[in-house]
């Protein structure tokens with residue numbers, strides 16, 4: 059694997075947008091050509107080398123390329139937009155839209171991300187070691203067709219409305235999720251190891267949500283189906299006892315499933 | 329400024345010119361007989377020259393269009409343009425509901441220079457005109473909605489045609505409106521009570537008037553006012569299987585009313601819009617089939633009306649109409665997000681996104697019905713090209729519709745490879761091999777709409793005295809097989825070589841080069857000086873106090889909202 063290192067050399071007063079930072083675009087280019095790639099600074103086009111030092115070994119195909127971003131990248135948006143192959147490793151924090159429309163490859167953020175990470179994701183793997191903001195793995199604003207494939211793993215906490223309109227793929231949250239995880243989701247799997255305050259699976263019509271922590275309150279549009287022990291979903295085993303719900307009957311053709319750990323959640327069952 | 333377009337292959341149906349090589353002379357924004365040697369020469373050899381396109385029915389400005397924009401940010405992702413400071417071009421976005429600036433640019437790029445907004449809620453006229461003012465290049469007008477208006481229903485319920493006429497005169501002037509638009513008469517009012525009307529003989533709740541009486545009454549009012557355009561009718565029962573019977577009955581209603589407009593050369597009493605949606609056979613979506621042959625046959629045998637088609641373009645689009653109950657039906661059908669609105673004593677509306685998938689049975693038949701109407705109506709002087717933009721598809725697909733009409737091969741490729749088999753089984757489209765000529769294309773996009781709108785003195789033709797709105801397309805019917813090379817035809821119509829607007833270059837090589845051009849606002853100016861008018865005004869003022877949320881004095885659109893006012897004369901009594 060050839061590594062191409064981008065080191066941020068200065069900060070911008072407005073966020074910079076870098077959909078061109080992905081192995082698919084770097085493939086087949088020399089380091090000098092990569093330096094010339096376009097990035098957006100507000101509504102101006104600037105060069106990658108205006109903000110980054112670029113060094114490393116270029117390669118012919120994206121599969122061979124790993125891009126490493128060093129320095130304070132917390133003001134960069136759209137890293138890895140639509141990436142199909144290869145790897146990106148961000149050593150710090152990032153701004154909005156990391157890994158949106160991703161189709162393949164692996165993108166790792168060691169720090170925290172802002173909102174809309176993995177929006178409209180179709181494939182590949184997005185891993186966030188810190189926390190992430192609202193709308194993780196959601197649809198584009200207004201669209202009723204959201205994430206359709208791929209895997210997102212967040213080691214920290216996530217904000218509101220994760221997996222909004224999710225139609226496929228898998229999201230694993232090791233921390234807590236804020237309100238309305240899986241809102242409008244129709245397919246796919248959401249696993250939240252931590253807690254959720256409320257409205258899990260609001261208006262979901264399909265798919266599965268597993269909450270292993272505590273939920274403060276639960277929506278009335280769900281039917282309580284009983285307790286299941288040591289459940290298995292898509293090859294993953296979840297040990298312990300879970301309340302099983304079906305819903306959200308606020309929607310036509312409601313067929314979503316929510317499992318909530320029995321431990322700590324006695325207050326939500328009839 | 330003088331210009332001369334040399335050696336173009338000219339299509340101008342209003343003057344009977346069918347592909348003749350000739351020069352067009354322009355002076356001070358008008359077409360003239362000749363120009364001096366100093367005139368700037370535009371070489372159009374090997375290219376076709378037509379009058380600027382005239383849009384007879386669109387939804388491009390006003391409250392419900394804006395609701396469509398706001399509720400569909402995802403639509404904006406599909407077409408967007410950045411600013412270009414060199415030519416003062418504004419940024420914009422939107423595929424099915426583009427922003428106002430994009431709307432102007434996109435129409436102009438196709439060689440269109442005039443567009444009608446077909447549904448203006450009177451109470452929201454100011455907003456509509458503000459948006460039209462922000463739509464560059466295009467001459468325009470807006471049609472206020474009359475079919476569910478309380479005054480209209482009250483007067484016509486009493487059979488008081490004259491008071492209704494006085495009211496219509498006042499409303500057109502107050503809203504700077506152009507024509508009498510009727511949408512699902514009585515049905516939208518019924519929707520205010522959670523219902524609808526079926527057919528033409530239910531009464532509107534709390535009124536003693538039927539859709540039939542509203543249509544016939546407003547047609548009489550229209551001709552008493554001697555307006556440039558005929559009544560513009562969106563029939564009852566839109567989109568319901570089996571609705572063709574209501575459609576034909578509606579077509580019959582205004583028959584026999586005398587036509588004598590003050591301006592223009594219109595000789596018809598009815599323009600029926602998006603007739604595709606009204607030509608449905610069957611009794612449910614299961615046995616749904618085309619009734620376009622029956623409707624086309626009626627149109628062929630009639631001389632009192634024109635239609636536009638509302639061709640389905642097989643895109644994901646945004647439906648929007650003053651037919652509130654129909655939009656709710658659509659939402660329950662597709663489950664997508666929806667908006668609905670009630671406009672006090674006047675009208676209502678609804679907005680729902682819709683995906684016309686070629687692979688789905690119903691949209692495939694709807695596509696076929698639209699095509700059948702175009703191809704089975706024999707006389708292109710009776711039919712206008714529309715997609716009821718954005719309802720059946722965005723106006724930016726007009727070039728594709730033209731290419732479909734000009735190429736049986738294009739249609740056959742689509743029928744055999746992409747469309748659900750219902751298109752062939754439930755319609756006669758596969759048996760029709762007619763292909764439109766460029767002359768007929770010029771009819772359905774230029775001369776017919778201009779004539780039926782009452783604008784044919786200055787629009788839709790290239791004769792001396794016409795506005796110098798001229799489009800030039802880089803294709804040569806003498807050396808190219810247009811039916812075989814249909815993709816090329818589509819591309820050329822999408823991006824005109826030139827559009828001249830009032831003699832100035834608006835578009836060159838498919839791109840807008842002058843964004844500062846501003847269109848005129850046409851509106852219907854009728855004068856009634858009589859006790860009748862005074863009595864009706866007094867009645868209006870009384871009702872305003874009782875029912876309206878705004879004061880009578882704040883209702884009318886001030887002249888300052890219209891920067892290039894172009895009143896078109898109607899009656900003076």
Ligand SMILES: [Zn+2]
Pocket residue numbers: 385386387446447601602649716719
């Ligand atoms: Zn319409």
